[in-house]
Amino acid sequence: MGISFGCSASGERLVSAARDGDLEEAQALLQCNPRLAKYSTFGARNSPLHFAAMQGHNEIVTLLLEHGVDVDTRKYCGQTALMQSCRHGHWEVVQTLILYNANVNKGDYLNGLTALHFAALNGHARCLRLLVADYVPSAPSFWGPRRNLSVPDQGPDCVSEETTSLRSSLYKLINKTADGGVTGLHMASLKGHAECVHLLLDLGADVSALTFQYDTTVDMIGAGSSPLHYAACGGSIQCCQMLLARGANHLAINCNGWIPQQVAQVWGRHWLDGLLAPRSQCPVQPLGLSPFLTSPLMSIIQIARECGLGDMSILASGMDSCAVCLEKICTVAAEGCGHELCTRCALYLCSNGTSMSDPAGAVPCPLCRQGIVSFRKLPSASPIKDLTRSSALGLCTTCTVDEPEALFPSEFSCRADKRSRVLPLSPVGRSVTCTGFSTMNLPCGKYDPALATPDQAEAQETRDHHPEWSLEGGSHEEAQIPASAPAPDRATTPRSLSESALRSKSPKRGWLQDFVAWKQKHNCSSKPTSS
Incomplete structure (x- = not known):
């Protein structure tokens, strides 16, 4: 079951706002209860961050991350918001998640697919470019004539140790395999996404990576298949030309005993026979750098x-x-x-x-x-201060927080009265006071002879003859303290004892007791006698 923070109805409203892109509704809900940002639906465990990333609502994604949502939170199948945005091609959301240091190496629980696999499978080259932003330094020397990033540089023109480390990390990221040994280059080649294939080859994807036996639909191509086998199955001439230009072996045999040309024939891609034939005479043009390769x-x-x-x-x-x-x-x-x-x-x-x-x-x-x-x-770009996140538990709307002026100057407060604000915790204690509710004047009912019962009529007649028993000006049932009586010490005297002592000093009894005594004295009956 998913974990619910706060009211489930408000959480579902936030999920709907994140899915529909209603920024004002999301802001209002999070302002009332900041803990709703970590809400997840029951069963499916889809958080508002997943819905916003899937639909491409970048402003809501930013709003949720600012309220402390874990950028790498997973849904029921292990997919993160970064995987969702790469799957649907929302590069602006991917950019925001990368700025918040989303983990690009995580895989899902089903097939071990990473965000790079999802971007390559669906042909989103802009998302691929953002995923490797932390591994490609802003230096032209990083892209030399050497393409095999798995081999360290040697010789007098070798680059720095930091660049070598980045190349090694980039090679591991690009060639990370999912279940069955499938890489991002396999998926992009199968789907015919030439832009992604070109970018992955420039980033150091291995054209000789082979799959292994795994019970999936892609096993119909055969285990031990290279990206060229997958490109032949997909039928993309451009992808096959790119792979051949980067040294792919068109005579490689998979576990089914097929070369790429035979895979193309099995899947009905007859237009690839001339290009993938063992003695093909088709010229292969050299491949330049991808236009999606961005150094800065x-x-x-x-x-x-x-x-x-x-x-x-x-x-x-x-x-x-x-x-x-x-x-x-x-x-x-x-x-x-x-x-x-x-x-x-x-x-x-x-x-x-x-x-x-x-x-x-x-x-x-x-x-x-x-x-x-x-x-x-530039000097005008000042670093962001490390602001302490606000506490998840807020105060009620009538509470005020008294804080030291030395620690929290007035220029940092958004309102002068400082009401309904959740402030970061501090070792210095603060006094929290709640404003009481305003007094209410309840209307008292008046005596109506037409609606009065016989008992009420007799009591009203008695009060008319004895004004001192009237309730106007205060109830005689409450204790009346003489001016000369000393004030009791409530700090040492129990409340019940002090009240009983005060009642014993009252010079008058309640009007009800006096009325009952008067009736007993005159032997009056509450019911009228018939003549």
Whole structure:
């Protein structure tokens, strides 16, 4: 069963708001109960973060992450929000999750598929580019003529140890296998996604990776199949040409005894016979760098994590505005041309644009079209303060928190009265006081002779003849304390004893006791006598 925090009805409303993209509804619900951000539906365990990521609602994803949701939370089958967004191609959501340090190496519980497998299977090259952003440094030297990233550099022109470590980590990420030994290159080749195949080959995908026996539908191709076997099954000429250009063996035999040409014949891809024939004379063109290979992406993501997206308006800051959006201040500058942009525009340029081949992986500057290899931070980009997350338990709407002025200056408070605010915990104690409810004047019923019973009529007649027994001006049933009586010590005297002592000192009895005594004295009956 899923874990529910708070009211389940409010949690379902938040799930519906996340699924439908209702940002105002989600903000209102989280403002009332911040714990709803961690709500999960019963049974399926789908959190609002999964629904928002699946539908591509980036603003709601950001809102949930700001309220403390675990970015790597899993649903019932082990899929994370990053896998959901890569599966449906929502690259903006992928970008947000990467900024919040989502784990790209996690696999689901069903087949061990990672976010990279989902992106490659569905042909989302932009998502693939963002998934490897932390493994591709902003340096053209990273993309040399050598393609096999599993072999360390040797010789006088070897790169630094850090670059070698990044290449090794990138190779492991790109060639990570799911159940059956299937890699992302196998899936992209099978589906015919040429852009993903091109990018994966540039990132160091192994064209000789082989599958093994596993009870799935792809086993009909045969265990021991290479990505070229899968491309032949899919029937994509472009994918087969890319694999052959990067050294794929068109004579490799799988466990069924088939070469890629025979796989194409079994699956009816007869247009591949000339290209995959053992003695094929079809020329194979050399393959350049992928346009989705972006070098400055790592630098701008690191700046965004450190300083945020720089959403300060130019009206509030008085600084120079970004030349692209004309709304935000400039926080980063391009290495080389030196043109200044805001962090959000630079991140969009690297995530959504196409790169140049010279220098390798550079993106064109939107102002001068010169290649940008990396970005540097400007002095106007101040680091984000490590704000303490607010407590999940809030106060009621009538509670106030008294806090020391030295620890919490007035400029950090959003309202002067400081009501209904959840503040971070501190070793310094705070006094919490709840404002009492306002007094209510309840209307008292008046005596109506037409609706009165005989007993009520007789009692009213008695009160008319004896005004001192009236309840107006205060009830005589309550204790009347003389002015000369000393005040009791309630700190040492029990409440029951002090009240009984006060009642014993009362000079008058209650009007009801006096009325009963008067009736007994005059031998009056409550019922009228018939003549």
